[in-house]
Amino acid sequence: MQSSARRKPNRVAGAGARRIALIGAAAGMLGGALWGAAGPAEGQAKREAPLALEGPASPVPWKRYADWPKPSWDNFNTLAKTDASPPAPKPEAVRKIAEEIKGDPAQGQKLVFDRSRGGGCLACHAMGPATAGAQVGNVGPDLSEIGNAGRTDEWFYNYIFDARVYNPETVMPPWGAHGLYNGEEIRHMVAFLKTLKTPVKYRSDADNPEKRPVPKEDRDNLDALVNPGMWAVDKAKELWSAKGPSGGACVACHANPEAQFKTWAASMPRWEQRLNKVMGVEEFVFRHAKATTGHSWLMQSEQNLAMAVYLRHIANGAEIKVDVTSTPAKAAAARGHQLMERKIGQLNFACLDCHAPAKGALKWIRGQWLGESKGQIPHFPTWRTSRLEIWDIRKRFQWCGVAIRANDLPPDAKEYGELELYLTSLNNGLKFNVPGIRH
Amino acid sequence: MATPTPRVRVPAKAKKGEVIEIKTLISHDMEMGTRKDADGKTIPRKIIKLFACTFNGKEVFKSDWQPGISANPYMAFFAKVNESGTFEFAWHDDDGSVYKASSKIEVA
Numbered sequence: 169m170q171s172s173a174r175r176k177p178n179r180v181a182g183a184g185a186r187r188i189a190l191i192g193a194a195a196g197m198l199g200g201a202l203w204g205a206a207g208p209a210e211g212q213a214k215r216e217a218p219l220a221l222e223g224p225a226s227p228v229p230w231k232r233y234a235d236w237p238k239p240s241w242d243n244f245n246t247l248a249k250t251d252a253s254p255p256a257p258k259p260e261a262v263r264k265i266a267e268e269i270k271g272d273p274a275q276g277q278k279l280v281f282d283r284s285r286g287g288g289c290l291a292c293h294a295m296g297p298a299t300a301g302a303q304v305g306n307v308g309p310d311l312s313e314i315g316n317a318g319r320t321d322e323w324f325y326n327y328i329f330d331a332r333v334y335n336p337e338t339v340m341p342p343w344g345a346h347g348l349y350n351g352e353e354i355r356h357m358v359a360f361l362k363t364l365k366t367p368v369k370y371r372s373d374a375d376n377p378e379k380r381p382v383p384k385e386d387r388d389n390l391d392a393l394v395n396p397g398m399w400a401v402d403k404a405k406e407l408w409s410a411k412g413p414s415g416g417a418c419v420a421c422h423a424n425p426e427a428q429f430k431t432w433a434a435s436m437p438r439w440e441q442r443l444n445k446v447m448g449v450e451e452f453v454f455r456h457a458k459a460t461t462g463h464s465w466l467m468q469s470e471q472n473l474a475m476a477v478y479l480r481h482i483a484n485g486a487e488i489k490v491d492v493t494s495t496p497a498k499a500a501a502a503r504g505h506q507l508m509e510r511k512i513g514q515l516n517f518a519c520l521d522c523h524a525p526a527k528g529a530l531k532w533i534r535g536q537w538l539g540e541s542k543g544q545i546p547h548f549p550t551w552r553t554s555r556l557e558i559w560d561i562r563k564r565f566q567w568c569g570v571a572i573r574a575n576d577l578p579p580d581a582k583e584y585g586e587l588e589l590y591l592t593s594l595n596n597g598l599k600f601n602v603p604g605i606r607h
Numbered sequence: 608m609a610t611p612t613p614r615v616r617v618p619a620k621a622k623k624g625e626v627i628e629i630k631t632l633i634s635h636d637m638e639m640g641t642r643k644d645a646d647g648k649t650i651p652r653k654i655i656k657l658f659a660c661t662f663n664g665k666e667v668f669k670s671d672w673q674p675g676i677s678a679n680p681y682m683a684f685f686a687k688v689n690e691s692g693t694f695e696f697a698w699h700d701d702d703g704s705v706y707k708a709s710s711k712i713e714v715a
Contacts, residue, residue: 234645392614393632396679399612470609556678 220458221442225451226467230578232570241573244346245512247565247583253516254345262333265322269358276360279353286341286348286515286573289357291534294377296364303535304368306377307528308340315365324358339521339528346514377532389547389605390484397477397551397558397603404478407471412461421460426482433483434600435490437589439497446500446585450476450560454580467579473558477549480602488545488600492593504590507583508541513574519587545595547604554607561588611635611655615696617710621688625714629660629668630683633698633706639674655706657699658682663692688714 232238245253277298280289290299292308299312326333329344329351343349349357370376392398409419422428437448447455450467453475457463465471492501508519522528522538529540549560559567562584566576577584616630633655640652652674660668667686686694691714698706 393616393630393681396634399634402612403609 218459219455225454225580269321271355271359273360276356305532341515395605400474400477403474412463414462416461431486433480434486445582504586513572515572517572550604613708632681
């Protein structure tokens with residue numbers, strides 16, 4: 169059959185694979201406008217790239233990075249698991265507090281200021297003069313005078329225990345319901361909150377989340393003497409001609425990657441019918457290199473990151489343009505959107521709780537500025553000066569999870585693919601500037 | 608750790624007597640010798656202990672480095688050039704390895 173003559177064999181054999189290949193070819197024609205920019209020089213824009221389809225693209229079983237926090241939060245939702253967290257309370261399910269709460273305000277203050285259990289209240293709230301120099305955040309309201317607001321003890325208690333009984337849309341973690349603080353501790357916190365009656369006076373604008381200057385990244389991210397992320401480009405150029413176990417090297421088919429892939433990375437991630445999932449640059453690098461050269465450049469390996477940086481770097485300046493119009497891609501992006509709204513982890517946050525301007529985005533969580541969903545994709549993979557390593561977008565997703573106490577998924581998880589597709593579609597029209605540099 | 612790669616930036620041209628800025632950077636972990644690995648064992652020290660630069664064979668800059676120097680050390684300094692020639696750079700590692708780089712400059 170003609171398909172076997174014109175295509176290099178991939179791992180799936182037999183009639184089923186050929187049928188998929190034909191469907192893929194048809195889809196390729198429909199998507200011709202998208203791929204047109206790759207140019208006739210390539211001559212293979214409509215031919216599907218060979219992929220090793222079997223097995224995962226990241227280490228199995230997935231083990232969290234050695235220098236990351238160790239705990240595992242198996243009793244709470246992840247992007248892949250929706251039935252682990254305790255169910256949200258009914259709106260009227262207020263816990264009755266009959267008698268006055270008599271806690272110890274000093275102990276309450278200690279708990280409120282403590283960063284070890286989910287970040288502490290100051291991450292989002294100013295709480296009176298004692299917090300003037302604490303780099304408080306402003307995702308939640310300033311509570312400096314909450315003691316004057318005429319709130320009942322029952323209201324205070326329930327708001328900390330699980331604020332969803334009063335406001336189902338709240339982004340506030342259910343501190344009691346998710347076991348971060350026990351009843352007695354919450355009583356101490358209530359006692360402290362009742363003492364708050366004086367506005368906070370900041371020593372400087374830098375302490376005041378309403379006036380703190382927004383961080384601006386202005387380092388020259390494309391200068392190898394400024395951004396070690398650029399070293400990955402040199403590394404990838406070496407790898408380009410490195411022969412794999414099956415004798416092949418990238419250069420054998422792609423002699424001039426800088427011309428051939430001038431826009432390719434801007435069309436990724438994309439729906440991959442053969443895998444029945446969304447595939448990003450990193451997973452593509454693994455599966456394509458495996459099929460053609462025998463290299464086993466698993467996601468998150470040094471080689472994989474170098475290639476991922478390089479392929480986006482040579483697409484710098486190209487407008488991001490991922491396809492979310494074909495039926496399966498549209499459905500995958502819709503699932504990605506749902507994932508961004510899914511509450512996960514012990515802190516019970518959804519992506520959009522922190523990254524939608526209507527909620528937490530463009531505000532401070534302690535001294536950290538919460539960016540919005542648009543504008544993140546163009547600089548990934550990015551060099552983290554605080555970690556001395558390159559992070560691709562999947563590692564960023566994993567870190568978001570761990571930061572809100574939700575178990576990370578393997579980098580090749582289909583949920584991350586759907587999330588990446590939807591997030592990238594929000595960045596359509598922006599231009600790559602890779603590798604980025606961030607703290 | 609990956610093989611240390613030196614990078615240098617020297618202007619291609621300068622006027623006679625001009626003071627030029629030379630920027631250097633080498634990728635290197637600069638393991639300070641006090642950290643412990645996951646098993647609690649001390650990770651042995653491996654740092655670059657000496658950095659030197661010569662111009663046409665004559666020493667122009669030299670510095671001893673200590674365990675407090677950061678990973679991927681960046682060093683920039685100034686030099687006055689009176690003639691065309693070659694800057695040579697050498698980073699001396701604890702294990703005896705020497706990483707070298709050089710850069711030519713044309714002085715008019």
